Amino acid sequence: MDKRALLTAVIYELESKVTTLVSAMEQTVDAATNEETVPEHKYDTLALEASYLAHGQAMRLEQIKNDIATLKRTTLREFSEQDSVGLTALVCVENDDEQIAWYWMLPCGGGVTIKDARVLTNSGLAELTVLTPHSPLGKALLGQYEDDEVSLAIRDSxxxxxxxxIQ
Known part of the structure; x- marks a missing residue:
């Protein structure tokens, strides 16, 4: 399993988000500062709302850049059948509906999905989703071993x- 190629793909996905977010941020800043959005009365809050959105986008952009830097420094580790789930473990799970899913436990970048991981790994790994130890499923899996079962309460189920x- 080529975890380095997978990590490169995750970083690429995050860098694509940076590009998209920078473009959106430029449009939002333009909307916040455009003379057409100058308030005409006290209830006209379009420019104010655009500035709040631009601030939120800037914070998200900074977080993604920090995630990329963290992932570039991440040391990848190989796991054996005797190891428990830890950072950089690839974990294959089966849910109640007998659906198989692959997750990669990383320190950040949760939710990033690599659609065709088999191309990168020369394996049967079709889709891979990044989990962090802070996510509910990540917390449940962390420290568990092959053949263990975990339960996760989601709303009323x-x-x-x-x-x-575990690899």
Whole structure:
């Protein structure tokens, strides 16, 4: 399993988000500072709302850049059948509906999905989603071993996951 190629793909996805966010931010800043958005009365808040949005986008941009820097410094580790789930572990799970999913435990970048990971890994790994130890599923999986089962309460239901493999 080529984790370095997978990590490069995750970083690429995050860098694509940076490009998209910078473009959106430029449009938002333009909307906040455009003379057409100058308030005409006290209830005209378009420019104010645009400035709040631009601030939120700037904070998200900074977070993604920090995530990229963190991932570039991340040391990748190989896992054996005797190891528990930890950072940089690839975890294959099966849920109650007998659906198989692959997750990659990373320190940040949660939610990033690599659609065709088999191209990068020369394996049967089709889709891979990044989990962090801070996410509910990440917390549940952390420290577990192959063949362990974890439960996760989501709203009014409980989802069970069986760990099939850790790499």
């Amino acid at each position: 409980v989802q069970h996951y069986a760990i099939i493999s």
